Amino acid sequence: MESFLKIENVSISYKLGDFKDIGLKEWVMRHVTHNFHVEQFMAVDKISFELRQGDLLGIIGSNGAGKSTLLKAVAGIMEPSEGHITSSGNISALLELGSGFDGDLTVKENAYLRGAMLGYTRQFMNKTFEQIISFAELQDFTERPFKQLSTGMQSRLAFSIASLVQPEILILDEVLSVGDGAFQAKSAKKMMEIIDGGAITILVSHSLSQIRKLCNKVLWLDHGKQIAFGDVKGICDSYEEYTKGHATILAEYSTPV
């Protein structure tokens, strides 16, 4: 069956309020006295698009646009408040760096744990572990605790696991910019191999040139809203114009009088 991912009218809200870090007793008291304020903040607002086998979607938008939140919903980490997400096949997500890893466990233990979390058997991981480690260039670090790896090494391991477990849908949040130049080139090549193998990939990146080079579709988000979806060149050109416009406005503000 062909891989697909369908996002229909998806909205995701966060609960905001003064209930964080207040302790259970205070929480109960505030509930009883109705002194409890909860607001909903719509981080992603009515997003709809569809991807087919072989698509590589780039998500663009300024800070706080809702890109990571949308990825978390696609990865199944967050439940949409409204709308539906339907997909075929196994989803492998590489979200915030280091998330899903245990700092005290070794690199090897973490790789197996992550594999298990993605639903893979020990036999599959036995077969794939060597490839993961050699792609991440961490042969000398397999017995080291994860927390002793440098940030770049951690991201290399995370990328290698997410990409080498043969996902049908691969989700990458700002990861290609983390490793050094050589690893960035290698991971971009690996991503193209995954896509050629028929997977769907979603990539969040602040690098427009990377999006232009790699993607065949683009989603532009702004304050949670879908500004545009589709053609890479047209949307990236408009986004660039938009960001330049903002830069000019900001420059005007900072000009001394």
Ligand SMILES: Nc1ncnc2c1ncn2[C@@H]1O[C@H](COP(=O)(O)OP(=O)(O)OP(=O)(O)O)[C@@H](O)[C@H]1O
């Ligand atoms: N746990 C949370 N609780 C409340 N609000 C949140 C939470 N996480 C994110 N937000 C808010 O949701 C909005 C979208 O955040 P998100 O991280 O999805 O944006 P983004 O486009 O990925 O941003 P960036 O480019 O800076 O990574 C922002 O306004 C952010 O403040």
